[in-house]
Amino acid sequence: MSHDIKTIEHDVIVIGAGGAGLRAAIECSAHGLDTAVVCKSLLGKAHTVMAEGGMAAALRNADNRDNWAVHFRDTMRGSKFLGVYRMAELHAKQAPERVKELEDWGAVFDRTKDGLINQRNFGGHRFPRLAHVGDRTGLELIRTLQDHGIHQGFEVYMECKAVKLIKDGDAVAGVLCLWKDSGRFMLLKAKAIILATGGAGKMWRVTSNSWEYTGDGAAMAYDAGAELMDIEFVQFHPTGMVWPPSVRGTLVTEGVRGEGGHLRNSEGKRFMFNYVPERFASETADTEEEAAKWLAGDKEARRPPELLTRDVVARAIYNEVKAGRGSPHGGAFLDIASNRPAEYIKKKLPSMYHQFKELAELDITTTPMEVGPTTHYFMGGIRVDPDSQQATTVKGLFACGECAAGLHGANRLGGNSLSDLIVFGKLAGDGAAAYAKGLGTAPSISDDQVTDAVRHVTAPLNRETGENPFQLHDELCEIMGEHVGIYRTEDGLGAGLEKLVGWREKIKNAKAHASSQYNAGWHEALDLESMAVVSQAVAMAAKERKESRGGHSRADHEVEDYDHWGNINIILKKGDDDEMVLSHYQREAPDPFLEKIAKATVEELDAMTASGEVEI
């Protein structure tokens, strides 16, 4: 291979070492394939580690009325019926076994009195469904997969950034990678590539996301000809910290509300009672008394409105603040101290206790927290086949976890992310293994593609002068915050798109000073290129969707339009002249049985289960 670039060949390359990537790699190894994982950080530090509340699976340990159909229905309703029915079905059916498998691999979940995996309540889930470990479930997941994974025989290339997918015709053939510590390149050849790179929340200043979340997978896939779907749906988590400024956006787990936390405005009112959407009204408590009964364990009582889906709660807090009823630092009060004893809070929410104590000098066992919306999650991403996770338009390319689209539609339920990782991580592993084994000859790589990519990637180091990459990142956050935030308008998005054109011109001139060794400025400059693709895609799709649904709220089109937009997914793909092309995908009619479950009332679904029409 070309020049002095080291080339290594594997059967499958997994890009990303969070829950999805590690689960996929474990599966590929189990299929007997020579597998390698490439990750931007050290092993065990991926974004999964920050997940707090739990992973949703209808294990039926905490409430035996739960089953896959109820979980499926909750997921589809949460997605505002824009999720892919088949993916929601696979997810609900397979999540319990995936969670139990983690226990076989050493995970230690909190227990019920009977010694089984305990489950907690969360927004949008009808029954307590989240397997959890206090409020550090993500750490438990990643450490379990890491400690199991290192004995499965796959290679891990840490602190190594994938920069470009290399193709042979219409199929992937490898990926060019950059070692952060030395600044050297490495070419990995493979029959199949699995992207598990997460989201792109770093395009906003107020975010719960780590530096890694720059949309690399979506951008690389787009560049290689894949379709991006539902990318306008960005989840603003209702409860991020709002004070002090340096931690604005840091996540406050939904588990606080799951464990009984109330939201109040500056007038002391539990304002969520005023924001219950019609479709959820029959399943939501309408008085504080009923909500209190539910918390005390009364199975007849309905759920408190604080546990509505995240899109609803985030908009409610935003509107309360806008109406002048916010907390001193522009949020809402989240109060667990009045509802649970201090020892209980410290046991079930230890990292929240620690986080507020250390970073905000506030004791959550005595004082309400101040919280407000923070950029959290990408529902959209790479469009994939629901069963194999193969990208729709690039052979041999697979995607799973947050970088893939489909399961969550317009809004994700809390807890469905971690279960997404393990369910679809495994399926992507199966899909990639089947593809790789069926491939006759390994694809080949032309020197030119690699040479061009290296020249492009090293350009920020080689130009004489140019723009400061960190300041360019700041400018992007400014544009996205102002124009592509929680509420969007036609004019605002139009102006944002204009500004993004100018910004993309500037990043062509990003300059990285000094040597290529562990150069933070250079890495930032490369991440900007990923964000350039994804920011444009989000803004274009958001401007196109003239309705409000889930994570996408249009101030100028406030209703959910089921007749038109409810049947359409927006797709973005690279055109022949490298321009971004937007198209509408007319959704096919769902499986009638699945649709019946998804749209049934609680009573109808219970009847379907009792009659055996739904098998559990």
Added chain:
Amino acid sequence: MAKRTFKIWRGNAEGGEFVTYETDITEGMVVLDAIHQIQSESANDLAVRWNCKAGKCGSCSMEINGKPKLSCMTRMNSMPATGEIVIQPMKAFPVVKDLVCDVSYNYERNKMIPPFSPRPREADGTHRMVQDDVDRIQEFRKCLECFLCMDVCHVHRDHGKQKEFSGPRWMIRLASLEMHPLDIVDRIPLIKKEHGSGYCNITRCCTEVCPEHINITDNGIIPLKERVVDRFYDPIAMLMRKVFGPRKPHKKLPVIND
């Protein structure tokens, strides 16, 4: 607040020096914020490892005014009101560049530990463990792998016995397996020999720096040392083994009430 002066170690494996920077400090900032501000303003190529900035990933370990800490959880208002703030990489690991160390030793040590191997699931497809029995290993499983405990362990830091002793992080990992109610592997001989549990002389420096407040020494290392002693140095047990054959490692199995 006003401008503060930082002395940050810059360099690589070949050598380096402290470089002085100034930056504005505003309310609520942590040391990592200040480093990021310096990186953005005047040192774009400054190497610093970080991820979550919320005390959950354990990436941003460094020595701040000589104390090993997570820089994302160290508030500027906890620093002395005046004077320079000195920032350097962890001393017990080789430097890669600036504040970034080569921590690959840890990944090698982890690989030496035989993985978790559970007894079979029960007839109904579940594993049963009571909360009281898992509380103690859940404490160990809070570990972020920030490696601050490894940085202060004087067996490593001062005596360079990395080969002989795996260090506190890996003692805790071993303890979490050894005390796991479902696990059936006997790692006691390994803990003694390959991981060198005898080298720890219980100064509790590791426990002091743990950002997760894991009681590393008292709850993890000392019980492991006791199990090693029971196995290898207890004369009565040795006699019993001679007479009755080798004893299976005792693992307490949970008692479940129907």
